[in-house]
Amino acid sequence: MSTIMIFAEFTNTQLKKSTLELLTAARKSNLKIQAIAVGPGAKNMLAALGQNGVEQVFVSDSEVFARYNSEVFSNAFAEVIKAQSPKFLLASSTMMARDLFPRLAAKIKAGVVSDCTELSFSGDSAKIRKPLYSGKCSAEVQFVSSGTQIILMRSNQLPIEASQKAGAASMSEIVAPKTDLKTLVKEIVKATSNKLDLTEASIIVSGGRGMKDAENFKLLNELADTLGATVGASRAVVDAGWVPHSMQVGQTGKTVAPVLYIACGISGAIQHLAGMSGSKVIVAINKDANAPIFQKATYGIVGDVFEILPLLNAEFKKILQH
Amino acid sequence: MKVFVCIKQVPDTETKIKLKADQSGIDTTGIKWIMNPYDEYAVEEALKLREAGQCASVHVLSLGPKARVVETLRTALAMGADEATVIDGPEDLDASATSKALAAAIKAEGEFKLVLTGKLAIDDNNSAVSQMLAEHLHIPHASVVSKMSVSAASVLCEREVEGGTREVIELAVPALVAANKGLNLPRYASLPGIMKAKKKVIKEIAFASLDISPQESHYKFVAFQLPPDKPSVKMLAGDAKQQAEQLVSLLRNEAKVI
Numbered sequence: 115m116s117t118i119m120i121f122a123e124f125t126n127t128q129l130k131k132s133t134l135e136l137l138t139a140a141r142k143s144n145l146k147i148q149a150i151a152v153g154p155g156a157k158n159m160l161a162a163l164g165q166n167g168v169e170q171v172f173v174s175d176s177e178v179f180a181r182y183n184s185e186v187f188s189n190a191f192a193e194v195i196k197a198q199s200p201k202f203l204l205a206s207s208t209m210m211a212r213d214l215f216p217r218l219a220a221k222i223k224a225g226v227v228s229d230c231t232e233l234s235f236s237g238d239s240a241k242i243r244k245p246l247y248s249g250k251c252s253a254e255v256q257f258v259s260s261g262t263q264i265i266l267m268r269s270n271q272l273p274i275e276a277s278q279k280a281g282a283a284s285m286s287e288i289v290a291p292k293t294d295l296k297t298l299v300k301e302i303v304k305a306t307s308n309k310l311d312l313t314e315a316s317i318i319v320s321g322g323r324g325m326k327d328a329e330n331f332k333l334l335n336e337l338a339d340t341l342g343a344t345v346g347a348s349r350a351v352v353d354a355g356w357v358p359h360s361m362q363v364g365q366t367g368k369t370v371a372p373v374l375y376i377a378c379g380i381s382g383a384i385q386h387l388a389g390m391s392g393s394k395v396i397v398a399i400n401k402d403a404n405a406p407i408f409q410k411a412t413y414g415i416v417g418d419v420f421e422i423l424p425l426l427n428a429e430f431k432k433i434l435q436h
Numbered sequence: 437m438k439v440f441v442c443i444k445q446v447p448d449t450e451t452k453i454k455l456k457a458d459q460s461g462i463d464t465t466g467i468k469w470i471m472n473p474y475d476e477y478a479v480e481e482a483l484k485l486r487e488a489g490q491c492a493s494v495h496v497l498s499l500g501p502k503a504r505v506v507e508t509l510r511t512a513l514a515m516g517a518d519e520a521t522v523i524d525g526p527e528d529l530d531a532s533a534t535s536k537a538l539a540a541a542i543k544a545e546g547e548f549k550l551v552l553t554g555k556l557a558i559d560d561n562n563s564a565v566s567q568m569l570a571e572h573l574h575i576p577h578a579s580v581v582s583k584m585s586v587s588a589a590s591v592l593c594e595r596e597v598e599g600g601t602r603e604v605i606e607l608a609v610p611a612l613v614a615a616n617k618g619l620n621l622p623r624y625a626s627l628p629g630i631m632k633a634k635k636k637v638i639k640e641i642a643f644a645s646l647d648i649s650p651q652e653s654h655y656k657f658v659a660f661q662l663p664p665d666k667p668s669v670k671m672l673a674g675d676a677k678q679q680a681e682q683l684v685s686l687l688r689n690e691a692k693v694i
Contacts, residue, residue, distance in 0.1 A: 182597070184567070184576070184577065185576060188571075208598060209580065209596070209597055209598050210597065210598065212563045212564075212579075213563075213567060213579045213580070214567075216531065216563070216564035216565075216566075216567035216568050217567040217568065217570065217571050217577065219532070219564070219568065220532070220535060220567070220568035220571035220572060221571055223532075224654070225530070225532065225654025225655050226531065226532075226562075226564055226568075226654075227562065227564075227655060228561075228562050228563060228564065229561050229562065244560075244657075245561070246453075246462075246559060246560055246561070246657070246660075247447065247451070247453050247462070247558070247559055248558065248561060249663060250451075250452070250453040250662075250663070251453045251455060251462065251660055251661060251662050251663070252660070252661050252663070253657035253658060253659060253660045253661070254657070254658050254659040255655050255656075255657060256655060256656050256657070256658045257654060257655050258653060258654065258655060258656060259651055259653065259654040259655075261654065263654065263655070296575070296576040296607060296608040296611070297576040297577075297578075297605060297606075297607055297608075298605060298606045298607075299603055299604075299605050300592070300603075300604045300605060300606055301603065301604040302601065302602075302603045302604075303594075303601065303602040303603070303604070304601050305599050305600035305601045305602075306600075307599070307600070308599075309599060310599060311598045311599040311600075314598075317693075341694075344599075352617075358600060358618075359582070359596075359616065359617045359618050360596050360599075360600040361600070362617075365449045365558050366449065366473050366474075366558060366617060367617075369561060373693050374687065374691075374693045374694070384449070384450055384452075385449045385450075388449075391663060394691075394693065395687070395691045395693050397683065397687075398669070408669050408671075409666075409669070410666060410669075411669045412666070412667075412669065412670065412691065413669065413670050413671075413672060413683055413686055413687075413691075414669045414670065414671045414672065415671075415672050415679045415683065416671065417676055417679060418676070421676045422676050422679060422680055425676055425677055425679075425680035426680040426683065426684065428680075429680045429681055429683075429684040430684055430694070432684075433684060433688060433694070434694070
């Protein structure tokens with residue numbers, strides 16, 4: 115119980131930003147750092163993980179792990195975690211992690227808490243805070259059992275510090291257990307955009323009823339393209355069928371915490387405010403000066419979104435091209 | 437065969453959250469309790485399966501303080517569920533203890549084809565109980581499901597994954613499916629439904645009788661806090677062009693986020 119294990123995620127040849135956040139936090143503890151990395155290309159991550167303080171990596175580049183399957187992943191990971199019994203397992207709170215780790219926790223009698231926003235280590239203990247009621251309040255998570263504790267962290271919450279530890283991490287091969295699967299992935303329907311998920315995005319441009327029409331979301335898409343942002347929406351426009359539910363921000367949609375949230379034509383129902391109030395900087399653009407969204411905003415513009423958005427896009431282009 | 441639906445009672449989404457004076461939890465006085473919105477989709481889907489002749493009956497289960505939780509079970513009965521069970525227990529159990537208790541209650545009832553749940557509860561937003569329950573019942577699961585079709589031996593589920601991408605997965609039954617918004621349009625309870633629900637007997641199980649040891653709980657929530665007050669908003673004056681210029685400049689030079 116003197117180790118901390120990180121579920122390391124990567125794209126092509128780079129560790130994801132959210133993984134670097136977890137590694138930075140883990141290095142502040144006095145625990146030995148281990149990692150799990152799976153899927154094609156996983157073995158290319160050994161040097162980067164070593165540099166970030168990881169001593170041992172449990173790894174497989176098997177095609178079996180190319181696509182998430184709850185049974186395959188939870189069985190394989192359970193073997194590793196039972197054998198190592200780390201004190202903590204850290205992963206970022208992605209949709210895949212939120213599907214996988216509770217199942218794994220039940221398998222190995224571990225605790226699991228998702229969507230945490232604060233994490234700090236001193237010695238071998240962790241201090242964690244998690245928003246409740248979509249951010250209407252928060253609570254500290256106090257562990258009361260002695261088993262492994264699985265902590266799923268929201269991305270964009272922790273700082274990243276560069277690390278240049280010498281030596282690559284040592285490698286132990288993970289073997290996917292052969293079982294008769296009761297879960298088969300039949301088909302993947304790719305989203306039309308390659309944008310980050312709302313829960314991972316560092317900038318979100320969001321639209322509400324003030325956008326008047328599904329067609330007008332193209333203004334938001336254009337601004338999002340300029341900023342490298344993901345587009346979100348209020349419940350009203352999802353219910354109206356303008357955009358899919360995967361884009362809904364709020365208590366019955368996604369809880370988001372980007373660095374910058376730009377709310378366009380969103381009046382700010384309490385459920386929406388709860389879902390986005392964790393954002394660092396909030397910009398509200400609305401024609402109604404009394405809209406509740408302004409009470410949560412950092413910067414407010416009373417005006418016509420159809421007039422402001424193209425101007426704003428042009429201004430951003432000017433400075434971002436320099 | 438039966439379909440079980442696990443439902444949770446949560447504060448209405450309109451609720452303004454207040455804390456207890458000692459910050460050990462939220463102040464529940466005056467809270468309006470509702471069925472977790474995602475669980476409504478699970479109840480509706482179960483009723484549709486019964487109407488299509490794909491299951492014989494719908495049994496709803498809920499865990500929590502009996503006095504208030506039975507209200508939500510009555511709502512599900514009024515929508516059309518056949519049977520209901522309340523596991524009378526404390527409101528601050530963690531996902532491990534909750535899923536163990538639900539698994540024990542389901543196992544005691546015997547065979548089933550499906551367990552349906554909501555993808556998460558909007559109070560602690562933890563999305564853990566469904567997957568843990570599936571593990572305890574030794575059945576496959578699919579979460580965040582917005583479309584499903586059931587056949588004799590399997591259930592085909594369309595679920596949302598990262599970034600709006602969707603995947604179609606097939607689970608052998610018995611299986612657990614956790615519903616997302618979009619799966620269906622939950623019905624309202626009819627007046628005859630409400631009258632009938634009043635007469636139905638709700639089964640009771642005491643949580644303490646389930647022999648779940650305190651070690652089954654891994655964490656508790658302490659030191660509750662309300663979010664810090666935001667500094668008041670800076671409103672930008674001028675015409676649209678000036679507002680846009682000011683905003684971009686403030687985001688770059690003051691907030692330093694661009």
